[in-house]
Amino acid sequence: MAHATLPDTDLPTEASWLSRNKLAIAPWFFLAPALVFFAIYVVGPIFESLYLSLFEWNGLYDAQGNSTATYIGFENYVKLWDDPNFWTSLVNNVLWLVLFMLAVPLGLMIALFLNQDVPGMRLYKSLFFFPFVISQVVVGLIFGWFYNPDFGVVGQVYKALYCEETINIVGNVTFKCAGSPPDILSSPEFATYGIIAAGLWPQIAYCMILYLTGLNNVASDQIEAGRLDGAKGWKMLWYVVWPQLRPATFIAVVVTVIGALRSFDMIAIMTQGGPFGSTNVLSHYMYETAISEYGERYGYGSAIAVVLFAIMLVFISYFLWRMYQDEKGGR
């Protein structure tokens, strides 16, 4: 026991550099694994893409392992400027960003609707949340079938309204229609909207859950105070509840922007960017030109990635700036 008490008195003088600075070092120590992987898998590839976008390269190395790339300067970016598919993708990206924002008010609406005391409310809430739990791939498949003009709901409803059943030449049942049924995913005008609608389904559920947790934290004394002052309905929502939901709104907007920019999987499942590239977004177009079977243009694909990164950078900088401001305000 005496042995244990002795060193105490000597500690301050004998303390190593490590223990003297442990408060400063500890966070870095715990951050290190994440930082290393972030550097290797995120920061590194960003610079690699920047570098590769200056080359023309089909992704191959020769038998000795030397890259077959040739340096072409900014030519890939010049080509991008003249590439109608690139502009289609960019416009679609903007469409996604704008229309995906609908998830925020719609999510709030459902959250307000579900935020009441009714027996079995938990069940309803989880049912509304359900689409977010399903994988994006499955959502894409389901909506793909839903839109299918032959066997999907859209096609069946159309058939019921405008087609008559007849027997064809070999004696099988077939349908004779007044016009062709709407084929949303193959029409260059509507396909993108069709995919966005599919993407909104889980995104609304996500925003809803964010708002539901936000509503739990709304101070009930303020609500009551508002009631005493005669506020109700829209006024209550606008002046009392909404300001308290600001943190939830911020997160909802952030995840929706991110969701809109990484709309890759829905497109890959539902249309592969088709018909003839009209539903492409930058991320899918990049995949198509660089990695897919008909791509193998890594330099050009990297140039698209750089443009996409530049767009994301605008949002990322804004969000970081906002968070930094909040932190400063919080101290």
Place this chain on the structure above:
Amino acid sequence: MFRKLTTAAAALALMASGALARDLVINFDDLNPGPKAAFEAAIAKFQAENPDINVIANNNDREAHKTAIRNFLTADAPDVTSWYPGNRMAPFVDAGLFMPVDDVWEENGFNEDLAAIKATMSRDGKIWGVPYSYYQWGIYYRKDIFDLLGLEEFATWDDMLAGCAKMKDAGVTPFTIGTKFLWTAAGVFDYINLRTNGYDVHNALTAGEIKYTDPRIVATFENWKQLIDECGFVENHASMSWQDAIAPFANGDAAMYVMGNFSVDGYKNAGLTEDQIDFMPFPTIDPSIPLAEEAPADAFFIPTNAKNPEDAKKWLAFVARPDVQTEWNATIGQLPINSKAEVSDNKFIQEGFALLNSATGLAQFYDRDAPAAMAKAGMEGFQKFMLDTSTMQEVLQRLDEVQAEVY
């Protein structure tokens, strides 16, 4: 991803010859039951003939193989890999990743026996691989519907247009197709182009030597427009895969399908019997043009970094032998390329064999003959044109721009 299937024969051979056995690594790309069985049977046979070679076979999914080959040719090359001729082999040949095998062709008399495919296997004056199988393209049609309407197989374009009119009167859509994955439209384009302009124009176009706005290609598109207007394809084809497009064909709503022979299984699975379906070559448009056909081939190549090129060449010589090709293709239901091989008595195989043996040229397929970036843009253009034929000029001009960039 990789499935190691060192065969029982390989294990036996290893025991028999012990440390003397030389390893031969073969990467193959088809896990479907038929092709897999044929490949394994061929290995067993090869092993029995060469007990001193220890074959290590890696069989991979086709799509995964397409990605993996780009790495393993440099990083960890097998001794033999399966791949495709035409432009698909061009990037690897140009990067120096494949080994020329002219000597294998010379020693085994392949220059005569495989003559039809030699041009496709060549690049820069050298031969780069040995094919083991191919299959024909053409029009698969509903025999029962043709009989009901009193139609015969179409010999000429005008016959076909007249036949289409009859079908439409009877409420039958002449053609089914599913263009969701684009390449099916290229089959139609290739055939109309081969019949309008011939084999040399097909090659010149896919090699980037003539423009898409060239009057000859415009003529092809005019014919295609006529086919769409007077015959017509099923609606909604842009939302269907080639398998989905079998449904209207099987139901009797559509009577014809421009397809490859691999689709026969699909028709049978959809409930059609062999009496209900038949095959006809794509009809002639200009009688002065000699008939060339689409016949995509599958082949084996030796990577430059192969560790055992000697035995790899033995395998290449082996897979092109008439008896091996006969057995292999009987199992997978395709055509042997060696002219001395025999074909099974399946009617589609018989017709295909006769068709391809009389052809003056064999095209691989638009997306195998043209470079990848061109093929992608081209097929998107074909789909756009099929959905709205008034976009023809716009599509052709866009393809000219892409062509100028790609080549």
